[in-house]
Amino acid sequence: MADWLNILLRSIALVFMLFILTKWLGKKHLSQLSIFDYINGFVLGGIVAIITLDVNANFYHGLIAMFVWFIIPFAIEYLALKSKIVRNLIQGKSTVVIQDGKIMEDNLKKEGFSTDDLLQHLRADSVFQVADVEFAVIEPTGRLSILLKRENQPVTAKDLQLQLAPKKEPQTVIMDGKMLLEPLANLNLNPAWLETELDKLNVTIENVFLAQADSDGQLTVDLYDDKLSVPSPTEKPLLLATLKKCHADLQSFALATENEQSKQLYEKNSDKVQQAINIVDIYLN
Structure with missing residues (x-):
């Protein structure tokens, strides 16, 4: 077999092998790397490079090495889930x-x-004065988690003793001009x-780039043609306005x-x- 063809086939096989192993390890490894994950990634990359470019290297020996470097982190992650001691040893502790x-x-x-590193991480969270921070920790991933002092925290509806209507996350019901049935069903809606x-x-649905309900x-709809504008939803404001108009008419x-x-009847229905x-004001505002 020609060397170029050998390298091509090895590369294709190893790309899929790395993809499968990475998916098997889980999403956590994609979002945050521990020290062990970092080293493991370098070693696996080196093994793949050697197997790919060195046509004299035994391909199956390389696969065995890859599986060893996969099985060990997999086993350690499993133990870390079961043991706090192992978790602290491998992943580290917050500081x-x-x-x-x-x-x-x-x-x-x-x-x-350094002090500059601390200030840089604070600025990344839109905090420009250390005096505004009550508590901060460096996570094992190197990220800085911050708790602002009470007077510097954003005001919430709970602080204002406001009652808000429960709200679920919006669903994307059209994407790239295609209707998505599962998100519609999640909202108890249908294509009609x-x-x-x-x-x-x-x-028309073919002209819609993205639509969410x-x-x-x-x-709410975004069209392929950026020059065209679509009005914002008005059902809730119109319903509230109609109710208020009915109330005002009954009083009149x-x-x-x-x-x-008749006066008593109008006043009763007005109430x-x-x-x-x-009742519905918090839902319609």
């Missing part, structure tokens, strides 16, 4: 570098972090509903009539509409 608003200089030096909503906007049944009728029985508005 506190700011506590009670005070920088822990010794811990910074132990982790090889989607087609009706598109008709309201006077667009929320748990309230509101559809109550004031306009001289019939006492019922106001109660309905109070």
Whole structure:
């Protein structure tokens, strides 16, 4: 077999082998690397390079070496899931570098972090004053996790004692001009509903680059043609406005009539509409 063909076939085989091994190890290894994962990646890359380029190297011996360097991390990760001691040994522990608003200089030096490194990580989280930080730790992956002081934290609805309607994540129902049935089913919607909503906007599904629907049944659409604009969803604001108009009309009728029985009826129904508005207001705003 020609050397170039040998290298080509080895490369193709090893690409798929590395892909399978990486998928087998799990998504965690793709998002964050421990020291052991880092070394393992370098060694596997070196083994693959040698097997690929050295046509005199035994291909099957190289595969055995790859599997050894795969099985050992796989076994260690399994043990790490079962044992806190193994987990601390392999993955490392978090190190506190700011506590009670005070920088822990010794811990910074132990982790090889300079003051500039600390400030850079703080700026990456949009924190420009160390005095704003209550607590910070360096994670085993090298990332800095920060807890701001209470007065510097963003205000939440809970802080304001506001009651908010529950909301699920929006679903992408059209992508690249194709309808996606599973996301529609997740929202208890169907293709007929989607087609009706598109008709309201006077667009066809083939012209839609991306469309998303929320748990309230509101559809937002982005078209392939960037020069065309699509109106934002208005169902909820219109419904709330209609309810308020009904309430105002009933009050007007109550004031306009001289019939006492009709006045009481209008006022009674006006109160019922106001109660309905109070209930649905958080959902429609």
